[in-house]
Amino acid sequence: IDIKINKDEIGRYGLSVDDVNTVVESALGGMKLTTTIEGRQRFSVNARYGQDFRNNLESIRRLPLQTMNFGSIPLSSVADVQLSEGPPMINSENAMLRGAVLFNVRDRDLGSTVEEAKKRIDSKMAKMPKGYYVEWSGQYENLIRGEQTLKMIMPIVLIVIFLSMYFAFNSYREAFFNLISIPFALIGGVFMISIWGVNLSVAVAVGFIALFGLAVETGIVMVIYLNDAMVQLVAKNGNSRETITNEELREYVIYGAAKRLRPKIMTVCVTLFGLVPILWSHGVGSDMMKPIVLPMVGGVFTSAIHILLVTPIIFLMQKEWELNKLGKIDVLDASH
Template sequence: MPPLNEQTYIYMPVTPYGIGINMAKELTQKTDKILKENFPEVATVFGKAGRADTATDPAPLSMIETIITFKPQSEWRDGMTYEKLLNEMESTLQIKGLTNSWTYPIRGRIDMLLSGIRTPLGIKLYGDTSEELALYAQKIEQRLKAYGGTQSVFADKANSGYYLNIDLDDAKIAEYGINKNLILDTISNGFGGMTVATLYEGVKRYPISVRYEQDKRADLTSIGKIRIKTPYGYAPLATFAKLYYKEAPSILKAEKGKKVIFIYITPTQGTTSQAYKKEGAKLLADLKLPTGYYFEWAGESEYLESAMERLLFIVPITLFITFILIYLGLKSLKNALIVFFTLPFATVGGILYLDMLNFNFSIAVVVGFLSLIGVATETAIVMIIYLEEAVGALTKRTKENVKQAIFEGAVLRVRPKLMTVFAILGGLIPIMYIDGVGSEVMQRIAAPMIGGVVSSAVLTLIIIPAVYYISVRKE
């Protein structure tokens, strides 16, 4: 479907994995402030870093989501449009450490639910090791950045997680006569906290937890000095364990029995996912991946391919049913064939009008054409009926008599046909000038019909009588 302008943007920058909550909060507030102070069109800004308190939103701290709502367009700066506003925001929000992406709230949620990709387009890279996946994802990212149709592209930095490892020394633990659980419980309670009481405030309840102060868990040295109780007194944690930091994958994703890493892509305004995929495939054609590694496109292109596969069955079935209905209405195979095989001319006007508006092919456009075929079929059938009645009323059939009868039958259809054309145009043309939510889809459905009913008038009033005359003359 064409892009649906929800009149609300969602700004979704990402940071490297491993960012702290304080830094995530600072970046969220910074971007919120920039949006509020630099764009008078913005009504409200609401930013969120990390996940909500729900299992259905497993977002890391590195993922920031900011919902931007706008004032009525009558209060905007002169000449400002949604496209210009998005471009200005993108150029203003070039903050070190953030990689920007933009979408709409509803569309973004649907994309994430269906494919896991939160941008309009993406690539899923499959492989066996996290290290090689990160390496080749970076190569794909760099190649796509060179394409002019790319607004933003970034790969998951899945290998940039930092962990504190505590490797216990079994010999030392046995030497002091203690068990591992004592050390693990001390670490767990000291770092994560232990609930010791509950505060009741009316119907509300708040757990009260205690843990070590910040300075006692700030670095390896402080952590190593944490005291562990033993039968021989207290001993530092460093006695029983080796403490060190290690870089490792911060998030693990798997699909189809393989590890996977996502590359998120936001095409520029006016670049369709299909066109981007075509150009992107050329840029990645000579990228050699190790055995067992491969990538596939996801997001809008995935939906379009699925929809096109369905249309390969739906369109022929629709045309077949249309032909059967034409035959049942006319009770003549000859007349049914005349109507059916002249119908493509009705689509000429729709195609030309789409080209004038620079509308891309989409499912909504297909729906418009199918509706157009229905209207053109109806008027063509009525024209054939008028012509049959005019020719049937002749007492003597000569070339001139038949020609005159067909002319009179066609003339009788001028006024009804023009009334049909103007009624359809009067109902559909206003759609082309609205800009509310959903107008993009409605315009793609209306455009083929607006252009098509004009060429359909030519089909009904000129082509159908001419073809019918040729068929009658042969008889």
């Protein structure tokens, strides 16, 4: 309800703006008269007109105003009373009025949805009125902050993994050799989230970071057994590396890859048995855990296939190259 006071009219009747506002406040909003105390509780006592005198615009227009020279006059004589549309609540932020427009995202990722909405608003509102601006808030802000954090964390994670493997094998070549399993793990993770219909989010990115560690862990187990087979091969030849043939090398690589299959499969199965039940959970937090677990489950499958089938072949090619070109095989000590 908008009550616009006509200053020329109130001047003619000898009234002020405060006189009119006081009547409107006491009639509609209620004027605080006193405070009543009941034990430890305090209640304000307000006075205002009854419902019958303020339930429609005509009743409000007939509210009486007392003047010195003209007696009682209706409110409509000095003010325009009308209905107008307005916000249900007035909010402010940074000392500026703020209006919020809410929308939800369905069957799409949040980032592309907001980017498309930005383009549509920019095309329809190329020039904002003076003092107006649009700010995108909510989960989109969290997404932007998460992406910036992940851009810093991802390289750090890869560097830490590489350094950990270097200190484990004392060889840059062995460390880089184990990093090859990460792209194969990414294939399974991407395939899994596409099947499940999950969009890329910060939670999915966290799942991929955890997948990197799982893939490298399984690869380390394979390389340790292959290096152990090489130690046995060197010991068989009386610690003479020059007498090792390509056929013996292939035999011991197969031995290291096939004869120790059980611990490698156990490493993968333990991970899957712990993660797969989360995919069908419906409890509190399951909506957050599923995007994290999905890339881990899919990536463990593909990385395990790569480690069990491809890693021994790459290891064999590497050792054959060392044997043929350098005339020796570079293996880790038995202590490793």
